[in-house]
Amino acid sequence: MAPPPHGPISARRLLLLGAGIALLAAAWIGPLPALAMTRFWAHMTMHLAVVALAAPLIAAALAGSRFDPVARAPVLFAPLPAAFLEFVVIWGWHAPAAHDAARMRPEVFVVEQASFLGVGLLVWMSAIGGARAGRRERAPGGVAALLLTAMHMSLLGALLALAPRPLYEACLGPDDQQIGGVMMLAVGGSVYLIGALVLLPRVLDEPARP
Numbered sequence: 001m002a003p004p005p006h007g008p009i010s011a012r013r014l015l016l017l018g019a020g021i022a023l024l025a026a027a028w029i030g031p032l033p034a035l036a037m038t039r040f041w042a043h044m045t046m047h048l049a050v051v052a053l054a055a056p057l058i059a060a061a062l063a064g065s066r067f068d069p070v071a072r073a074p075v076l077f078a079p080l081p082a083a084f085l086e087f088v089v090i091w092g093w094h095a096p097a098a099h100d101a102a103r104m105r106p107e108v109f110v111v112e113q114a115s116f117l118g119v120g121l122l123v124w125m126s127a128i129g130g131a132r133a134g135r136r137e138r139a140p141g142g143v144a145a146l147l148l149t150a151m152h153m154s155l156l157g158a159l160l161a162l163a164p165r166p167l168y169e170a171c172l173g174p175d176d177q178q179i180g181g182v183m184m185l186a187v188g189g190s191v192y193l194i195g196a197l198v199l200l201p202r203v204l205d206e207p208a209r210p
Helices: 011-029 040-062 079-093 096-104 106-128 132-162 174-204
Strands: none
Touching: 011 040, 040 106, 040 174, 079 096, 079 106, 079 132, 096 106, 106 132, 106 174, 132 174
16 A cells, blocks of 8 residues: 655645635534524535535545545545445435434434535545545546436435425425425536546546556
């Protein structure tokens, strides 16, 4: 296993990391947690800010640096198992009973948000992280993981947007849930799809000749 690179953190990495942390702060410390008690769109805004915006920014800041966990333990960051775990977590928390529990009980809400961040970072780090020498070999799995995540988030968003009645107590009505579903469909699906397309050139690169 190649050791992770050393050296100072670049200004670009610091900017990406700062942006990711700022998004988390805006999602968790601002007005959204209180609004999410009665507005589904606010919950969805928090969810997408964590997994589709903050997580990829933080992962991009860490990938290839001396803080990259994939370079240290690549076996723990297999892209497709990471994508499956994110599928289970995302869909599990959008089951009506789990979702309503997170809205009504602060301790459940904390677990929900922490698990969103955990699986978001896991998928993005698995897709784009790792030692430079092995990135081409990891790229096909990363592209597949991001595409699968884009597909299941789009499907969940469509189901929420097209549901004939509100599925959750923390909804003002069908329009509230439809807005949240469209947000997941448009933002969640698009960001993961863009990530897969950005990663695709690594798959198409010719292998280095000895």
